[in-house]
Amino acid sequence: MQSTSFGSGNQGQQVGQNYGTINAEFHLPPGNVSAVRACPAHADAPAEQAETPPAPSATIPFSPDPDFVNRGDILDQIDQRCSKPAARVALVGLGGVGKSQLAIEFAHRIAARQPDIWVFWVHAGTQARVEEGFRTIADAVKLPGRNQPKADIPQLVYNWLSNERNGRWVTILDSADDRDVFYSANSTHGPATGDARDRRSFATYLPQSRNGSVVVTTRNKDLAFRLTGRRQNMIEVGPMAQADALTLLERKLGSLPDTTVATDLVQALDLVPLAISQAAAYIQARAPRSSPEKYLVEFRESERKKSRLLAYDGGDLRRDGDASNAILTTWTISFDHIYLKRQSAADLLSLMSFFDRQGIPGWVLKPSRTTEDTTQARCLDEAGERESDDDSSATNSGTDDGTDDDIDGGFEDDVAMLRNYCLITADKEGDEFEMHGLVQLSTRKWLEATGQQETFKQQCIKRMAASFPTGEYENWETCRRLFAHVQVALGYRPSGETVETWATLLYNGGWYALSQGRYDIAHEMAGKSRKAHEKRLGKENTATLASISLLAWVLSNQGRWEEAEKLFVQVMETNKTKLRADHPDTLTSMANLASTFWNQGRWEEAEKLFVQVMETSKTKLGADHPDTLTSMANLASTYRKQGRWEEAEKLEVQVMETRKTKLGADHPDTLTSMANLASTFWNQGRWEEAEKLFVQVMETSKTKLGADHPDTLTSMANLASTYRNQGRWEEAEKLFVQVMETSKTKLGADHPDTLTSMANLASTFWNQGRWEEAEKLFVQVMETSKTKLGADHPDTLTSMANLASTYRNQGRWEEAEKLFVQVMETSKTKLGADHPDTLTSMANLASTFWNQGRWEEAEKLEVQVMETRKTKLGADHPDTLTSMANLASTYRKQGRWEEAEKLFVQVMETSKTKLGADHPDTLTSMANLASTYRKQGRWEEAEKLEVQVMETRKTKLGADHPDTLTSMANLASTYRKQGRWEEAEKLEVQVMETSKTKLGADHPSTLTSMANLASTFWNQGRWEEAEKLEVQVMETRKTKLGADHPSTLTSMANLASTYRKQGRWEEAEKLEVQVMETSKTKLGADHPDTLTSMANLASTYRKQGRWEEAEKLEYVHSFASHPVVTLCSVDWLASSSFKLGESAEPQQ
Template sequence: MDPLPSRDLDMEGQPGTANQFGDRNRMFPNFGGSQKNIEGSSYESGGGVMNIERAETPPAPFAIIPFSRDPDFVNRGGILDQIYGRCSEPAGRVSLVGLGGVGKSQLAIECAYRVAAEQTNKWIFWIHAGTQARVEEGFRTIADAVKLPGRNQPKADIPQLVYSWLSNERNGRWVIVLDSADDSDVFYSTTGPTPKSKPLATYLPQSRNGAILVTTRNKNLARRLTGNDANILDVGPMVEADALSLLKKKLGLLDIDRATELVRVLEYVPLAISQAAGYIRARAPRSSPEKYLDEFRAGERKRIKLLGHDGGDLRRDGSASNAILTTWQISFEHICSKRPSATDLLSLMSFFDRQGISESLLKDSDGAQCVKINKKLEAGESESEDDCNEAEDMFEDDVAMLRDYCLVSTNEAGDVFEMHGLVQLSTRKWLEARGLQEKFKAQFVKRMAMSFPRGDYSNWVICRRLFVHVEKAMGCRPADGEMEEVWARLLYNGGWYAWLQGQYEIAERMVDKARRTREKRLGREDEASLQSVLLYASVMKARGRWKEAESLFVQVMETSSRVLGEEHPDTLTSMANLASTYRNQGRWKEAESLEVQVMETFKRVLGEEHPHTLTSMANLASTYRNQGRWKEAESLFVQVVETSSRVLGEEHPSTLTSMANLASTFWNQGRWKEAESLGVQVMETRKRVLGEEHPSTLTSMANLAITWENQGRHSDALVLMRDCAEARRRLLGENHPNTLSSLAAVAAWSI
């Protein structure tokens, strides 16, 4: 006769409990009919001999928590109360789900100590759930702790014994913590030492006298272990106040501004904050939050070094790394082993800006995931509708896995993704270690170059949405020569848009990289190279660096005339820009001569209503105005405004520029009411279309302020010009000519 409980399944598919142990004082039955207690003897049955264990007195409930309580624990809002409440419910199950390092285990530790202190009649068991072996080890620990009879038998089914004991309400109330339960196979794989092995999840009873608390990075596993989403508590990074509190507990008194900066760059992730604090403490007094910040901002390699520091933590499992980058890379490895295509998607996403990663950027035009290796196409086979559907399903499954592991999140519509910046950094480091960084960097650059259009006004909606990713691309120069040209095209288009938006510093950096790359790859006289130099010169002019701009415009004009021809649009554009540089320097005659030539040629080559022709007419009108030739200027401006409104639209930036120039012609003639009316219209429209601090908007503000000053509205004019001067100082710099002119006006009007 076998004294162990039966392993037959009951009606609900759970291990049977028909042979459960009774109350804690019950001894083994006396086999063979004898009424005496059996101590250390043996019992013969069916030709074999079974050792009979000495009876043990069951202990009173106690807690098994393998970590000390954290004196630096920060109570994060009401989440600990929620966990405690769920663990106090009959048959309660709750999962803490979140990215590695956000503090799930620390919350579980604190909750376990709180339960132990406030509910002394309750057992608390801790199982590290990273592998099947460790879960089985946890069951063995429970069996030993409660002194389960039969546990030392050679063929004892420990999980079944523990399940039966936990299911018996007479054995008391209990809480089990399943910590780091990240792998579904640990609980739901049927692989075992015998053909009859059952998934470990079947040994977790839904008993009214017990509760189960799970910490996991895997939301899908959390659903399976706890029943539904209602039993899942999402744990994210800390709020700023809690993050500061944690840093203060770790380091003591802090400069609040620097401390705030530090927790922000660490994205409020508790493990990253603790890791940084440990690094600073270990190197004090030669390190401090200020020095850590300086090192962190020194570049990506320095950030990787800092975040790879493992200072040890006794309140983390010995198999877990205390370095945040390594912690996340464990998740990457697991996903890679289960679903490589999901890892590919994550790898691609790591190069974008952390926010605003639209679904369209991650898919090919036919809806297939851009990182998918299409074996059929490689083999020369055609792609069917089923293939497209399969690719779409593949993408959705990849996204689901990344979301389940809390590595990406989406907006409400589900079509725009977001990642933690530190997760992106960790992913890129992981790729670098495997020699895959260039592959996915090239995919990112190619995808962005295909998606980001020229900087024309008609493309601004798209450009505005994607521009943050172009900024990221500046640091992603591909190693491959052909891809380097694609990268240069992307930066050229990005710089074009930035220039038109008045973001001159960013525009200069982007266009300079594009210009140098194209000149190196294509030669100085290639049309794409000349376009880059032309745009770079335009940025120089916008920044008030007239001499640099003039030199470059002359260079482009001469080269374009020789290589492309005197009437090529690029040649004419360079001539027009050179003329505007002359005008800005007060060289009116030189400007006028070039502008007349450009205007007449554009009319003949492109037509009288082409945008380039209209721009050349407006430039000539500006030169007339600056020479005091008001009537000629007004006539041309009126013509340009009317045509531009009809051809380009009333709110097109070129139309607004012509209207602003016409208004300035009015106030040069003392026609203040007309100037004010048109000036207000232009300023308000530019605020709405371009933004309140766009350089063109600020020009409108300055012009309107001048109009008001000349109308005797001194207070209104001074306030508006001060606002304009301050914005120009912030946007353009102290020494920009427009800033200086605004400051001069403020000084003169303040007397």
């Protein structure tokens, strides 16, 4: 300001050069007022007195927050950047994420740490608030002339801030969200001269002086960039880290509730500070009737209650008075602003609010010239502005009458605006978008208030239905990316024509979910699709029947076969009435029903329907039609399940050859038929033929379908199973590991196929005696199956049985029995008393009783299993023969030789007729019969059979196959029993050395072979050689199986017997007492092995002349003083399961 004084000797006006407005003050002598003409513009201006420049201070309108939570290094970043000359920093983020709170904390810290720095606070939400903030700065620094009516406050402040002599300063521009406040034609400042050239935008009043820094908080990235000049000057502020959110909740509540509840609560609130603070305020205001637990329950109950809670405004002293403390209202401000600026961007946000919050693909959102969506203009709140329905300004790109380039450009502009306001984020590639869940909820409530919610919900359903494909494998990747959005759409309740579109979307979604083993969600989708189709189209419509069939397939996969059967019957009967009995859809529905019978073990009913479908298809469609060939494959699978190998093989060869001719050798259907034929070979023990086909299928699948295709993985598993059955453990393990890892990556760790691959690998460990590794996998499979499929699902029961078998092999009888009983009882309830799986569970329980010497209980179950199988499957079915062999083994253990022999002979003769003389099961039956002869001392008959078994296995399986080694050990045992020591020793050495090479030095079978050889040395009086082997076996078993495992106890007893023979009584007694006491604890006082241990100890006492102690023990039955362990030739055969129309890996 220019100030001029006049004395009595000088009566004139002094004007200096000034490029701005000249303000003159006149000091006249008394009585001369009329002599001077004052400037009209300032005639009434009051005189100002000079003010003393104040010391630096802060104009922060908010006190420090005692509950403030420091969030990582954000404050440090602000401080570091503000330390540089002319610094500008912007905190950018969604409303409510705590930008202003960070700015408040920073302002107070800088003011406290550096008292010589001015700290100014300007609320930048509107032009008026900015002017008010500049006025506050002018007052704080006591700018001369600020009180003049026409004072240009922004210019005065700008001049002061630019003058480095005034010291250092930091200015906070809070809530600078509107670009127009700083840059548009309406946000200008200057003298009202009428000349637009003299007017300036507010942004120009922010100096870039070396002595000052500007900190901006904004929701608008574009404005942040304009105000700071560089992307590097922008600090993005998102939701809090979970630990910080928990700390904030604790400080707001005064104490932290249960950790789980607190974590769930802050996660439900998207870790947004404002939402957390207001939730705490709500809880405290209503305590004790409200609590974090009750708040969380109410929050999750429904969207309406969630919205009510989020609309709560509890007040906050550290938020601007004009700002709402309710998170929903906070974001509504952004929505309204975007709608006014660019309606098409608001429409895009509205559409996105109905998708899942993550992974929203841009290609689904982008409109096209064929898009049927009709977007109506929405009204804002009554107090706000409205744009007319016919607005065609350049800011609205919601119309679809331009070129594709216009559409693309408009879409990209919409995305840019939403990203600028931090309402959405994009992934690294920019192809997919993400929204916070609470932002989506707020958007939907905003739409609800304007009556537009249903419009955009229907748009979402239409876009998804047009984008989500069917559930075939080739569509899986697209389905995977979109499935979460289908799950969200599952909860919608559309109306009108959209209902049919929604039902189709859920049908495709359910189809994909079924293929992924996600049966619960598949069931829900299929069920809702069915109801919607029935309501819209009627019960007999094709789409309705397809939904019913899909639901039935889901039920079937859940093991709920009765419910599935009921639905399949409904579809079949409807198709017969509506389309004719020979219509392809009718035949398909019959095949589906047959498959349900098949899964229930109702082979005759399944066969009857499959035959009918096959014959009708041949007549109606032709013998080489794909559907006809599928029906033949299904019938063949039924024959295979019944053990009718020749009939199955005949059909499968025919299907395979026809498909090769009709479709080509590398067609997926051809490969499936080859795998089915290989499975039939597999069941017949024709390993080489099975292997040859499985290798061919696997290699072709890799080339044709890809190494990670489910069919390729199945072929690899089938080949691995073939290796396993040939005792080629390393090759089998390598393939099973590869299948498991690929399945985890491709399908997920909890997919049923992944669990099957884990069980297969565990079975390979099981066969190698690697019990701990097997147990670990079986437990994992069982627990995941329980969670994923349910405790009573057939696959879960199988996993429990597998784990129980592992316990049994480790001698953990009680644990095994507990699981086997649970499996049996659940199977009876779930599947029926005569279901094949129920019978298998009963046989497994019987085997556990058998191992514990509980012969009567074992016999009772085995008789029941055998009789039911005879009735259900036939007397010559492989499973029936297995049950007969098991019962015969129980008779043999009880010394009931004639009964055992009778059954073993029957099994052997039937197997020869049914399966062939060289089938593995036939050879097992021969070995079992030979063992019975050996027990009776019928050496010649036993030897004759054992030689035959050994030679056939050598030819059929190879000289080093585990089964071949077992037969050699059995023959050696017969030689030993006859005192033919050299012949026995020769075979046993061969078995031991081959086992070491083939299976490993610590494999249970290797240890058994060493014990057998030691027994031969023992019988020849070669004590040192016997002892050396027995010690090695005992120590390895202690390490491998545990000190109380039955096999370990046997090895200890054998070593004690060797000590006894050498007169080393104390060593023998010490071991025998240990064996006896452990057996009592582990097996029970009346177990045969316990009684044997007592007899052995009595013998040692007797040898020492300790008659009383010996007599005390000798009331028990007399047993052999030196129990000899031989390889058991009783095979507990597990069942194999196959899917209709495709080959599933044979499993143990």
